[in-house]
Amino acid sequence: MAGFKKKESREMPEMNTSSLPDLIFTILFFFMIVTTMREVTLKVKFTVPAGTELEKLTKKSTVSFIYVGPPTDALRAQMGSGTRIQLNDRYAEPREVMDFVAQERQGMTNQAEQTISIKADTHTQMGIITDIKEVLRKSWALRINYSATRRN
Amino acid sequence: MAKKKKKMPGLNTSSTADISFMLLIFFLVTTSMDTDSGLARRLPQPPDKEQEDAQIDVKERNVLNVRLNAAGALMCNSEIIEISQLRDRAKEFIANPNDLSTLPEKHAKEIDLLGQCYITDKHVISVQTDRGTPYSVYFQVQNELVGAYNELRDELSRSKFGRPYDALNDEQKLAVRTYYPQKISEAEPKNYGGN
Numbered sequence: 001m002a003g004f005k006k007k008e009s010r011e012m013p014e015m016n017t018s019s020l021p022d023l024i025f026t027i028l029f030f031f032m033i034v035t036t037m038r039e040v041t042l043k044v045k046f047t048v049p050a051g052t053e054l055e056k057l058t059k060k061s062t063v064s065f066i067y068v069g070p071p072t073d074a075l076r077a078q079m080g081s082g083t084r085i086q087l088n089d090r091y092a093e094p095r096e097v098m099d100f101v102a103q104e105r106q107g108m109t110n111q112a113e114q115t116i117s118i119k120a121d122t123h124t125q126m127g128i129i130t131d132i133k134e135v136l137r138k139s140w141a142l143r144i145n146y147s148a149t150r151r152n
Numbered sequence: 153m154a155k156k157k158k159k160m161p162g163l164n165t166s167s168t169a170d171i172s173f174m175l176l177i178f179f180l181v182t183t184s185m186d187t188d189s190g191l192a193r194r195l196p197q198p199p200d201k202e203q204e205d206a207q208i209d210v211k212e213r214n215v216l217n218v219r220l221n222a223a224g225a226l227m228c229n230s231e232i233i234e235i236s237q238l239r240d241r242a243k244e245f246i247a248n249p250n251d252l253s254t255l256p257e258k259h260a261k262e263i264d265l266l267g268q269c270y271i272t273d274k275h276v277i278s279v280q281t282d283r284g285t286p287y288s289v290y291f292q293v294q295n296e297l298v299g300a301y302n303e304l305r306d307e308l309s310r311s312k313f314g315r316p317y318d319a320l321n322d323e324q325k326l327a328v329r330t331y332y333p334q335k336i337s338e339a340e341p342k343n344y345g346g347n
Contacts, residue, residue, distance in 0.1 A: 018165075021168040024172040028172055035183040052295060052299060055192045056188070057190065063188075117188060126220075126281045126286070126287060127284065129287055129290070136195060137195045145190040146193065146291055148291065148295075
């Protein structure tokens with residue numbers, strides 16, 4: 001009799017998984033909040049320089065990006081290998097930066113905080129960067145950030 | 153007879169977990185947690201018409217000329233130096249610790265929390281690039297100059313407040329910033345390197 005009883009108690013009770021969806025939903029919401037979708041497909045190739053005196057870009061909503069570099073391998077055949085500026089999803093000329101800045105500024109709630117992050121390739125010549133900076137100055141986008149990776 | 157109770161069959165929710173797993177995986181894949189970082193700079197305001205005509209006179213001793221040519225070589229005042237030497241040069245120039253007559257002049261200024269100070273508030277570091285200068289060299293120069301300011305501010309805050317600059321409160325930071333104001337000017341690029 002005693003042995004029979006023992007056998008019965010060994011059976012594992014089934015685990016209650018009814019709270020599993022809730023758990024997953026919680027993790028899901030966390031990722032939904034922290035995620036920032038990459039809105040543009042990169043059409044230029046770049047490796048940003050490395051620096052030591054970097055600051056983090058905290059307020060994502062006030063940052064716009066300007067990409068500078070040679071076209072990606074797939075686009076090289078049509079576009080050549082000269083340095084290009086990319087604004088949103090297309091190539092642009094330096095003077096078009098002004099419209100881009102104004103357009104980006106319209107959607108912002110805190111317009112005085114507008115920051116332009118320049119993601120430029122290390123091999124870029126300064127001429128094109130200077131042109132961009134001049135246009136940024138004229139369009140009163142004075143807070144800029146040279147994107148870089150940390151180095152020790 | 154009593155009404156027969158109609159029982160609603162329970163909704164089968166066993167697939168909810170699968171659905172939310174799928175959404176979770178989607179967000180896991182698309183998310184980019186890395187925060188962007190970079191060297192923050194402030195551009196000067198666009199020049200007015202009047203300002204363009206009236207050139208501001210700056211004494212020679214108050215200017216540190218940093219020139220970069222198309223080959224990426226660096227010239228500091230009239231010497232060719234390496235980028236690694238620039239930080240110390242800039243620190244010496246900004247602080248002028250021995251009050252030399254070749255380095256920026258010092259003025260007495262009353263600063264909150266620090267009292268009467270002699271500071272080189274008229275100094276200017278002028279960075280001039282060529283259109284052909286590589287961006288990486290320009291970036292390293294900017295990095296070194298900002299680094300020089302950061303080191304000086306840190307030294308000052310450690311000696312006055314006993315804490316690194318980052319740990320100061322806003323008022324103390326402002327005092328330190330007034331002591332070492334960041335003055336990096338960028339002239340229009342010259343095209344003196346060929347190209």
